[in-house]
Amino acid sequence: MKFKHTGLVNEFELIQTYFQRDALDPSVILDNGDDAAVFSPRLDCETVVSVDSVIAGRHVPDLCPPDGFAARLIGRGLSDLAAMGATPRYVLLSLSLPTLEVGWVEHFAQRFHQLCVRFGVDLIGGDTTKGPLSAHITVIGDVPTGMAVSRQGLKPGDDLWLFGPDLGGARAYLDVLQNTQADHALWAERYWRPEPQFDFGIALRDVASAMIDISDGLCQDLMHLVERAKKPASIKLQSKMIPLCADLVDRLGTQTALEYALTGGDDYCLLASIPSTARVPEGGHRIGLVVQPENESILLDGQPLPASWQLGWDHSR
Incomplete structure (x- = not known):
């Protein structure tokens, strides 16, 4: 310009x-x-x-x-x-x-x-x-007073929910921008115009045990919740429940879309840990469970995550 x-x-x-x-x-x-x-x-x-x-x-x-x-x-x-x-x-x-x-x-x-x-x-x-x-x-x-939702309250027995846009589009935009001649505009909106989820955030403060926005990648931000939790816990994710960017699935396939969703970041939806008995606001996606601590901090469909998928965005790299 x-x-x-x-x-x-x-x-x-x-x-x-x-x-x-x-x-x-x-x-x-x-x-x-x-x-x-x-x-x-x-x-x-x-x-x-x-x-x-x-x-x-x-x-x-x-x-x-x-x-x-x-x-x-x-x-x-x-x-x-x-x-x-x-x-x-x-x-x-x-x-x-x-x-x-x-x-x-x-x-x-x-x-x-x-x-x-x-x-x-x-x-x-x-x-x-x-x-x-x-x-x-x-x-x-x-x-x-007393209603701020921190990262510290995640606990076994909670369900994991996502609120906001589907995942992976912002990472896809960066990937095509840097490495291919693909249509840069396809996911540009996801990258350049992140949308803070205030309506969901305010609705969730009555029910969420813990909450974080997805900026560093779903797995990385899940680890932030696990590490900050006052009670030891592990996470069980279900891949079929994770909301993937539809255009990304169509163009690159489900496996690549899933990797982008788990590792990419810049999605700025809200990840919340919510007691299973709570009344959850409409519009969310239930993606997994918080369970008693196991050998792995995060399991995807019952299997350990590839090591590279746990990295996400690192501000020091």
């Missing part, structure tokens, strides 16, 4: 032109333009805070579209709030920019603000600097 260069280089003019917006939430007392933001916490609520990063060449391709960069940044960040059962409220943005045409920033900011409105959050502060293209987002939400 070619952008018009306007010659705008001053940091403060950049912020004022593209990122200064009046907060819509009346709880915000001071937002952009001061040394720090000030907001009033809601009564009978606890604050939930997380931070996420998107770095060009690491989390997205080096030459990435500005609207996609913005959508991945805010979608990834807000998904962490959804996984806690939180309602999103505010975001802070730190943006590092190389020598870019201002048109890129204009398109990025436009998409970022559109998504802030869509998800009901206010941009209340941040920072800009010159450097390699990267962004860091701090997301702030809240939950009724």
Whole structure:
């Protein structure tokens, strides 16, 4: 995409032109333009805070579209709030920019603000600097006191449920982008526009023992739940119950689609451990059981997983 260069280089003019917006939430007392933001916490609520990063060449391709960069940044960040059962409220943005045409920033900011409105959050502060293209987002939400869902509550006897999009499409997009001449657009929406599952997250906080969003791959994120659980447990998955991206199955076959679903990540659905007696919200997929600890942490159709399938995304590699 070619952008018009306007010659705008001053940091403060950049912020004022593209990122200064009046907060819509009346709880915000001071937002952009001061040394720090000030907001009033809601009564009978606890604050939930997380931070996420998107770095060009690491989390997205080096030459990435500005609207996609913005959508991945805010979608990834807000998904962490959804996984806690939180309602999103505010975001802070730190943006590092190389020598870019201002048109890129204009398109990025436009998409970022559109998504802030869509998800009901206010941009209340941040920072800009010159450097390699990267962004860091701090997301702030809240939950009724005592209702946040953590990773720690998984226990034997629970069922495992997925809520949100089917799995594997985002990994497939990266695979064809990097290794083949296939149609890149086929799964592009899955990769560039992650969708935080707030409706499910809020509905699940009444019933879920533990919850996590699928960012590193289903198996990797399952291991996060097992490792954080206060009670030792193992997982039994049923491959036929795992919701696979239909286009992926049609083009690459069930086995490859299953591998992508288990290892790929970037799906941003919610994985929840729920007592078998609980009333589960509609729209989920029951994919397995939590059982007493066995020799293997995760079994797929009664068999140990291939070692490579347990790796998922590793931020240090």
